[in-house]
Amino acid sequence: MIQRIQSVYLFLAAIVAGALPFVVSIYTLASGEVIHAVDDMMYLIPFMVSAVLAFIAIFLFNNRQLQTVVSRLNIILNFILLGVFVYQSLMMSGETAVSEKGVGMFLPILSIVLLVLANRAIRKDEQLVKSADRLR
Numbered sequence: 001m002i003q004r005i006q007s008v009y010l011f012l013a014a015i016v017a018g019a020l021p022f023v024v025s026i027y028t029l030a031s032g033e034v035i036h037a038v039d040d041m042m043y044l045i046p047f048m049v050s051a052v053l054a055f056i057a058i059f060l061f062n063n064r065q066l067q068t069v070v071s072r073l074n075i076i077l078n079f080i081l082l083g084v085f086v087y088q089s090l091m092m093s094g095e096t097a098v099s100e101k102g103v104g105m106f107l108p109i110l111s112i113v114l115l116v117l118a119n120r121a122i123r124k125d126e127q128l129v130k131s132a133d134r135l136r
Contacts, residue, residue, distance in 0.1 A: 004125065009118035010058045010071070016111045017078075018051030025102035026085070037104060046081040050074055050111060057118075064126050068119055075115045082108040 021037030021044065028034050037043040053074040060067040085105045 004061065004121070006067075006118040006121035006125065007058050007061065009114045009121065010054045013074070013111050013114040013118065014051045014054035014058070016107055016114065017047050017054060020107055021047045021104060024104040024107070026104035027089075027102050034102075042084070043081075046077060046084075047107075050077050050081070050108075053077070054111075054115070064122055064129075068122050071115050071119050071122070075112055075119075078108040078112045078115070082112070 023036075025034045025036055026040075026043060037047050053070055057067050057070040057074070060070060085108065089101055089105065
């Protein structure tokens with residue numbers, strides 16, 4: 001069912017991973033050029049895969065175990081993307097290449113939080129179904 005809370009969380013995670021990388025910057029070069037995720041395929045592909053996985057998980061409401069697995073894979077992908085951002089920000093020296101880090105580096109964290117909330121709601125829904133089955 002689309003109206004459940006985990007569907008809302010998954011939809012928000014899909015928006016965070018699919019739309020916000022086009023809007024917010026990842027970092028700004030010393031020359032003043034703003035770099036978005038669209039400018040580098042190394043960032044764009046994981047964001048788009050994460051958005052697609054979250055969108056697919058919305059429609060897996062009939063199979064809650066598979067919905068949980070897809071959400072967990074999405075969390076792992078976002079942790080990998082966050083690791084790439086941390087590695088890149090630590091390996092680039094201060095003012096020579098990157099002038100300032102952008103808000104876009106924190107998008108995987110927001111996506112992870114939304115996916116964890118969705119997994120908790122899926123687990124509660126599964127427990128509710130199991131308790132109703134015991135009553136029969």
